[in-house]
Amino acid sequence: MSMGNNYELYKVFYWAAKTGSLTQAAKALYLTQPSVSHAIKQLEESFGVSLFYRNSKGVELTQEGMVLYSYIEQSQILITLAEEKMAALKNLDSGELRIGGSDSLFKHYVLPYLEQFHKLHPGVKLHLNHGTTPEVITFLKEGRIDLGVVRMPIVDPQLQVTESFQLQDCFVAGARYAELKNEVLTLDALLQYPIILFSRNSRARMTITELFHNYGYSIKPEIEVGSVDLLIEFARRGLGISYVTREFVSKELEEGSLFEVSLDIPLPPSHVGLLTMRNMPLSSAAKTFIGLVK
Amino acid sequence: MSMGNNYELYKVFYWAAKTGSLTQAAKALYLTQPSVSHAIKQLEESFGVSLFYRNSKGVELTQEGMVLYSYIEQSQILITLAEEKMAALKNLDSGELRIGGSDSLFKHYVLPYLEQFHKLHPGVKLHLNHGTTPEVITFLKEGRIDLGVVRMPIVDPQLQVTESFQLQDCFVAGARYAELKNEVLTLDALLQYPIILFSRNSRARMTITELFHNYGYSIKPEIEVGSVDLLIEFARRGLGISYVTREFVSKELEEGSLFEVSLDIPLPPSHVGLLTMRNMPLSSAAKTFIGLVK
DNA sequence: GTTACCCATAGACATGGTCTATATCTCCTG
DNA sequence: CAGGAGATATAGACCATGTCTATGGGTAAC
Known part of the structure; x- marks a missing residue:
């Protein structure tokens, strides 16, 4: 029970959930598939809960995974917006x-x-x-x-x-x-x-x-x-x-x-x-x- | 311009902004003050923008920092809620x-x-x-x-x-x-x-x-x-x-x-x-x- | 049966985050 | 006015951990 994950893991989780595929998530994040697999595993172990069903086509969120996703999705979107906003400030578009x-x-x-x-x-x-x-x-x-x-x-x-x-x-x-x-x-x-x-x-x-x-x-x-x-x-x-x-x-x-x-x-x-x-x-x-x- | 920060940096930024002190943020995060200082600097360099005014009492958000904070605060709160929710699911409180x-x-x-x-x-x-x-x-x-x-x-x-x-x-x-x-x-x-x-x-x-x-x-x-x-x-x-x-x-x-x-x-x-x-x-x-x- | 595509695992490696030690600055106080 | 307290910045060393390559196993489709 070491709550307080590396927030980087949530980024990986977000992409894995969003794409329904660890492989696709890896591509989106410029990582390799094992890295993503490892990251998801870390999250699952830290929560003591499974987040995805693994099948031959990819991955699918479990009930618990969906709950997590409902929070993390918003969080990630906000971060993306923040980064865009900061770039706009820098470029003087805003x-x-x-x-x-x-x-x-x-x-x-x-x-x-x-x-x-x-x-x-x-x-x-x-x-x-x-x-x-x-x-x-x-x-x-x-x-x-x-x-x-x-x-x-x-x-x-x-x-x-x-x-x-x-x-x-x-x-x-x-x-x-x-x-x-x-x-x-x-x-x-x-x-x-x-x-x-x-x-x-x-x-x-x-x-x-x-x-x-x-x-x-x-x-x-x-x-x-x-x-x-x-x-x-x-x-x-x-x-x-x-x-x-x-x-x-x-x-x-x-x-x-x-x-x-x-x-x-x-x-x-x-x-x-x-x-x-x-x-x-x-x-x-x-x-x-x-x-x-x- | 290497947008795509380590999201862990936002956690540090959040606490620094929230407490108005790198030292306090370090305590909250169980880090040392130089680590926090370094993290903030990374964010600032990646955005090409200053986020804090440093003064003898601590730090204070700049205009740009306030903009960033308005997004990141929500994001961090969501993550905290997510972690609490996952703990509740694990404990069967929910x-x-x-x-x-x-x-x-x-x-x-x-x-x-x-x-x-x-x-x-x-x-x-x-x-x-x-x-x-x-x-x-x-x-x-x-x-x-x-x-x-x-x-x-x-x-x-x-x-x-x-x-x-x-x-x-x-x-x-x-x-x-x-x-x-x-x-x-x-x-x-x-x-x-x-x-x-x-x-x-x-x-x-x-x-x-x-x-x-x-x-x-x-x-x-x-x-x-x-x-x-x-x-x-x-x-x-x-x-x-x-x-x-x-x-x-x-x-x-x-x-x-x-x-x-x-x-x-x-x-x-x-x-x-x-x-x-x-x-x-x-x-x-x-x-x-x-x-x-x- | 075979191919192709998933994810999981193991182990090596190197990046980079964190630490200690120290410097610098400002404010406050005796 | 000198000195202490407390803030952040900097430098450099270290090692944890995130990432990679290589490989294995499983399933679906042809």
Whole structure:
């Protein structure tokens, strides 16, 4: 009575019962007939019960064998489904990809990659969770997202950071300030104009504030807004000069509804990073997506 | 991509996921922690996917691991149920016993054993299929019954016969023929009385016919009936002398409503045999029942 | 009678699962 | 901050056991 069989035996039993032949079962399992015979015997001895009638045509389940089969069949089917499902997850025929980040980064930066990814792997469900950088980091640590897309720099020993893309922030203005189009302004000159900045707690805002401070100036916005779309819109309507990421206004720059205001100092580039948990395995979907971005 | 894992790995995975700890899983499976660690790693490599996050407190399922677990959990539960069920069948806490035979043998011979068996193993369902000897043999060969209870002799190479009990056939009469009570009749004398026999195709009928034939007589019944009950009833009512199995009329003999008619020749005993298929494994229930009878 | 197809058995062999020993990491505690 | 407790990972040795080949026996069909 050593209950607790090697579960491998059930696989053999399943095929023997299903095919009604130890020989056929052996072929299905890429084994030899004696191996199957031996396996069935082991099961029978462990249960102390005969599972098959042996006859010249093959084997047939006994009453007890049928009882066992009724359980094992379901069990084996589930395992087969599990293996298929795992293969699907691996091949990205299925599964999900959960990304966290800010709306503007999603819209202007992540979207094309997502489209590409979705085209390649339409079976993978996409979940976008928007939030601020600290929120995204929390999501990551709670396992609610697979990766985060945020502005650099991030310093957190638990996080793996992949700097993936460089963005260039700049000042832009609309037709109202057309006279600045071919000028190169000093900081002092710039500050004569009304400035529109992103709200106080954003990384871009902190960066530009610090930069001006280093040059001995203090930048105080006329207008503060909470979304990149508003930064763009206000600049277009001539309410002031907006500090935005150049890549996010490429359309407006092309069509001429906005132009870049040149300065006599270089503005620091900002980096976008992909955040993942360090020492945590990535899902196939996340791995593939990151590969796509790089 | 060598899909087709050793199913034993799923058992390990199940316990690791269930306990949230490789160490605990190892204890549950009577393995060491490195063995479990190794097993999980094999699964992960075969799927090309991480199944667990490892942390200092133990392990936690990844998204993919959860998917796998949702299948494997059911599968393992089914296997556990299967093993419990098989143990129950072995212990005769469950299962069924299917016996074929004639109604009279059931009533007069098998019943006490069935009662005893049922008392010992109330979980085993009993199925009685009545039929003639050839029918019972057919049932056996078709696997519709586990064993048959019939009169001997049976000659069939496919059948295993266990002679289990000896019955003595005899002639009995009722009050109407009270004058024979202390007589010892010759066959000749007996044949002066009306004889009641079982129907033509029964083994008892053939036996007695042949016996008389060997002594140079021909026995021709006044009345032929199709059941033992009628044989008894007719004799009691004085319609003639019935040839019955003594053990089947023990009650009537005791209470005096019938008495045995002695003859000057010995009547051959008849044997009841338990029939099973030769070279076919017996269910636990059948094995136990046969043991009980012997 | 003979062929062909089953399953059972025996015994040799080698794969691979399991072990011990050790490393590494994290968390918690004094 | 050092050190202990407890978690998993790794390396390497060993031997159990699963698998094979070879063979036997039985039955059905031609």
